[in-house]
Amino acid sequence: MDLYGWIIYNGYLKGNKFLDFAQWIQKAAAKQHIQTNIYQNNHLLSFFSSDSMTLLHTKQTELPHFVVFTDKDIYLAKQLEFLGVRVFNSAQTIALSDDKIATYQTLAANGLPIPRTVVAPKAFQQTDDINVDDYRDIANQLGLPMIVKEAFGSFGEQVHLVSTEKELFAKIQELHGKPFMLQEFISSSYGTDIRLHVVGDAVVASMKRQSSNDFRANVTAGGTMQKYHPTKQETDLAIASAKAIGADFAGVDLLFGENKEPIVCEINSNAHIRNMYNCTGINVADFIMNDIRKKLK
Known part of the structure; x- marks a missing residue:
């Protein structure tokens, strides 16, 4: 055929x-x-x-x-x-990947390492009637600084680092009415992460991304990139994470914990591949099409 x-x-x-x-x-x-x-x-x-x-x-x-x-x-x-x-x-994989809250919830249900996370209560519209004491308890539990992350967004633009309760309450007020979460800040990975591109049952290309002036390592936000050779633990985690959301292929971003243990930061079901090629010389598209051919047979 x-x-x-x-x-x-x-x-x-x-x-x-x-x-x-x-x-x-x-x-x-x-x-x-x-x-x-x-x-x-x-x-x-x-x-x-x-x-x-x-x-x-x-x-x-x-x-x-x-x-x-x-x-x-x-x-x-x-x-x-x-x-x-x-x-x-x-469609289900895209939906899970697009909604970061759903992504983390699925990873947690599969016992995979993620930052400690609290989901903000659902609100249907923005309002000034917010009980800050609820969030003060969360701040005490997760510690400051912490990450405030919107459920939907790309290129790190909807990820915010807050350092004080005042900043936290201001950001909560700003985002109230949108789905978002509060998350422990992995300070040991400040400005650094690794992108592992998973296709099928394998990691086919990897790079390390770093920023000297931002807690986010996204290349779009000004980070630099270099070829990276992942450990078996990092490789196994990336593959398990992609499988958890049912992805045929995905870009899995990992953070470094205090003892260099990998922690899942994000899964992108339609991660772009040009930067990976420019960094590693590996064309992920070839692997994607080979995997598709095998699965259709």
């Missing part, structure tokens, strides 16, 4: 970073003689009624054998699955 696939990215995001990721996947597919088309998510509208379920706007009459989903449009991913298309990663 000649495989045919779609690669979907978000058509509303500015810049070429997301199209670039899709094009890397497409080139890797071409190396394996797999035909693919790239689509923006806004060109594939989900339509359903009591007696019909389809996609609008696509010129293709046939659905693909598979989709590589580089976006977070969970409803579109689910629509494709309802239509019988194998989606990499699945």
Whole structure:
């Protein structure tokens, strides 16, 4: 069977970073003689009624054998699955990865090492009626400084370090009405983490990221990167973390604990791969497409 696939990215995001990721996947597919088309998510509208379920706007009459989903449009991913298309990663995996609270909860349920975390109570709208004593107890438990992290966000932009109760209460007031969590600050990993790219049952590429002037190590936020050789403990943890959320492939970020023990910081179900290639010379897209071919067989 000649495989045919779609690669979907978000058509509303500015810049070429997301199209670039899709094009890397497409080139890797071409190396394996797999035909693919790239689509923006806004060109594939989900339509359903009591007696019909389809996609609008696509010129293709046939659905693909598979989709590589580089976006977070969970409803579109689910629509494709309802239509019988194998989606990499699945809608459920994307949803778990996109919601950091759900990610940590799943990792904790699997007994994997994460920072101590308290989820802020759900609020439907922002209000001045906040009981700061509740959060004072949390501060006493987790200690200061601590991390205040929004459930949804990318590139480290929704992660905040607060050092005093005053800063904590101000940030809580600012975020009230949004889902967020309070988390122990892993000071031993200040400005440093490692990104391990998992594909299938293996870590295929790794890099260390460092920042000299920020607690976050994200390259997008100004961090530097260097090739890294993970330990077996780090490798096993990254693979177990990806499997915990059902990922076919993922970028797993690990922090260093006080005794250099690895702690999961984040899992990205659609981690971009250009920086990894620039750092290590390893094209993760080739591994992704090889894994997809094996699974479809």
